[in-house]
Amino acid sequence: MQFRIKRYIKPVINIASLVDVLFLLLIFFMVTSAFVEQPNIKLELPATRHSEVSKIDRAVLTITRDGQLFLHDKPIDKNSLEKELRRMILDTGDEVLVLKADKMVLYGDVVDIMDSAKGAGFKKVVAPTIMQE
Numbered sequence: 001m002q003f004r005i006k007r008y009i010k011p012v013i014n015i016a017s018l019v020d021v022l023f024l025l026l027i028f029f030m031v032t033s034a035f036v037e038q039p040n041i042k043l044e045l046p047a048t049r050h051s052e053v054s055k056i057d058r059a060v061l062t063i064t065r066d067g068q069l070f071l072h073d074k075p076i077d078k079n080s081l082e083k084e085l086r087r088m089i090l091d092t093g094d095e096v097l098v099l100k101a102d103k104m105v106l107y108g109d110v111v112d113i114m115d116s117a118k119g120a121g122f123k124k125v126v127a128p129t130i131m132q133e
Helices: 014-033 081-092 106-118
Strands: 057-061 069-071 072-076 096-101 124-126
Touching: 057 081, 057 106, 069 081, 072 081, 081 096, 106 124
Parallel strands: 057 096, 096 124
Antiparallel strands: 057 069, 069 072
């Protein structure tokens, strides 16, 4: 009498469809993610112990250590600053200017820029700082 030898077939998990779905999810998240462009403006903000953290999406004027001006990360001439600020107020209606000045910028230069902003029609000029530990 002969006995039958049973062959055991190992179960196979087909993961090809799983890989397809994961690849599609990866592509979806890559396409829909927001890429934030970091400006190449070197700036060292002054530090304070008493400041509040807030997210500001307003008109941003940056003054670098060497005195260069950037309005929304685009270089701007000091002579045409007030005219551009007026145009910005007319376009957006926003009357708050965020003035990001390097901590080594001369106080007189900052006051001149603030004066131009007030002359252009900005009601409020705020200066962001970093929190001192």
